[in-house]
Amino acid sequence: MTVQQYNQCVKEFADRLYRFALKNVGDVDLAQDFVQDAFERLWMKVDTVDYNRVKSYLFRTVVNLQIDRARRQNLQNQHLSTLPNPVQDPGVAHDVKKLIDDGVAQLTEIQRMVLTLRDFEGYSYQEIAELTELSVDQVKVYIFRARRFLKQYIGKMEVLI
Amino acid sequence: MKLTEAQFAHLVVAHQDGTLSNEEKATLEAYLLHNPELAFDLEGYAPLSLPTSHIDLKPMLRSEFENIAIYQSENGHPYEKLAIGSFEGLLSNEDAKIEALLDSDASYLQVKAQIHQTQLHPDDELGFPDNNLLLKNAPVRSINWKSYATIVSSAAAVILVSLLIAKFGSTDSRLMSKPIKQAQLVKTKKSSAQNEIVQINQIKKEDPQTILSTDQEWQLLSYAYPQLLELGPDTQKVLVTQSNLVLTEEITPEITSNINLAQSNSSAFHKEPITMKAFLIQKTNERLFGTAKPSSENKLETLARYAKESVGIPVAYKVEEAQNQDKLVFQLGPITIEKSRTRK
Numbered sequence: 001m002t003v004q005q006y007n008q009c010v011k012e013f014a015d016r017l018y019r020f021a022l023k024n025v026g027d028v029d030l031a032q033d034f035v036q037d038a039f040e041r042l043w044m045k046v047d048t049v050d051y052n053r054v055k056s057y058l059f060r061t062v063v064n065l066q067i068d069r070a071r072r073q074n075l076q077n078q079h080l081s082t083l084p085n086p087v088q089d090p091g092v093a094h095d096v097k098k099l100i101d102d103g104v105a106q107l108t109e110i111q112r113m114v115l116t117l118r119d120f121e122g123y124s125y126q127e128i129a130e131l132t133e134l135s136v137d138q139v140k141v142y143i144f145r146a147r148r149f150l151k152q153y154i155g156k157m158e159v160l161i
Numbered sequence: 162m163k164l165t166e167a168q169f170a171h172l173v174v175a176h177q178d179g180t181l182s183n184e185e186k187a188t189l190e191a192y193l194l195h196n197p198e199l200a201f202d203l204e205g206y207a208p209l210s211l212p213t214s215h216i217d218l219k220p221m222l223r224s225e226f227e228n229i230a231i232y233q234s235e236n237g238h239p240y241e242k243l244a245i246g247s248f249e250g251l252l253s254n255e256d257a258k259i260e261a262l263l264d265s266d267a268s269y270l271q272v273k274a275q276i277h278q279t280q281l282h283p284d285d286e287l288g289f290p291d292n293n294l295l296l297k298n299a300p301v302r303s304i305n306w307k308s309y310a311t312i313v314s315s316a317a318a319v320i321l322v323s324l325l326i327a328k329f330g331s332t333d334s335r336l337m338s339k340p341i342k343q344a345q346l347v348k349t350k351k352s353s354a355q356n357e358i359v360q361i362n363q364i365k366k367e368d369p370q371t372i373l374s375t376d377q378e379w380q381l382l383s384y385a386y387p388q389l390l391e392l393g394p395d396t397q398k399v400l401v402t403q404s405n406l407v408l409t410e411e412i413t414p415e416i417t418s419n420i421n422l423a424q425s426n427s428s429a430f431h432k433e434p435i436t437m438k439a440f441l442i443q444k445t446n447e448r449l450f451g452t453a454k455p456s457s458e459n460k461l462e463t464l465a466r467y468a469k470e471s472v473g474i475p476v477a478y479k480v481e482e483a484q485n486q487d488k489l490v491f492q493l494g495p496i497t498i499e500k501s502r503t504r505k
Contacts, residue, residue, distance in 0.1 A: 015288035
């Protein structure tokens, strides 16, 4: 991959990676770090990474960074999400998008990851399985649970509101 | 609609008792529309979640729901499973037929709409703050160590082997293992071939163990003992002993008194006479290693030094001793060469 191709990747994928990371980690600084880290790793391997597979490489890197972070947090016995619980603050959630965002924050790390890969990037189940090193059946179940949870979450919040 | 847990429990009990009023029934149904999983999970509540307009379909759907293949092992209302499966495009033909029966079902459509709402949409206005941080200008400079190492290792191996052959070729184990014996070096005259043959025969007759020298050997010997050059072409037979060079009296009687020139030279050979080849080997060893009988360690160390100076890469060696076998490990920069040596 040439320098020009690398820079093209930055223009094409930096924002998408950032949105994906931000949705998953819920922290602006951390999301930026993940994106920078992913591109640094790409730059280190710029000679060997196939340009046609750069997108997968970048997303896989961010996914791995998130998994590593989740593991570290688990070791520290901390919850994955420190975002405020919208159930305790219903007045903040005033529209469906906000409800969805809050609901996504309630998902488990892996559910949130596969759902954002699915909806943000339109990855197939097979591709998500490869990126996250899960089986296709696991991906299917995680997405089902995530959507069911969100659906119920929206319904409950609308009832409360 | 919002119900507290106590209100919901009251309605459940009333339903089970059959004392549910029309108003309470409407309240419960409205609540279950938003929480269909409660209707499905609690026995006897599923009918309540189905709109009265489709009451005829209920018995059929209840049995069909049992056969829904999608997300079979997962908990959840059949509506949710069908709606999510449909949204994800995963429904089998059989499941799709069941879903088709619910096409006009208001409850199912509501669930389906809610599932559609769960789709996440990226915020296109969000973006990485500064892409310039990620852009690169300089070309990548990296060394392909694999090919480099291959070339270097090949060159080093060739050089090492050449050095071994050049410097240690004479230290043939067959020669070294020969018993040391007295030898005589004969410089043959080239003036007359016939005369030379006669001389050779005569010398061999006198001493069967005589070694006839070649010109090359003579030059080497002269190099080791410059005094021989002064003796000139008349010197025909030289006896090499411990530390002495002795010209045989019968051939050059007039200069035997001048012999023992080498006595003043310090030499490693003190006691036993040796073969010409062994003598040359020892002189070579003195030149190379500084001692006539270098130890293996001395040889390896010198070899490493020569390699380092000639190749220009750091060379090291070590000997790993085992029970019956030693392992020589040469480290030529990034390359490691190992050689086993059976201990005698």
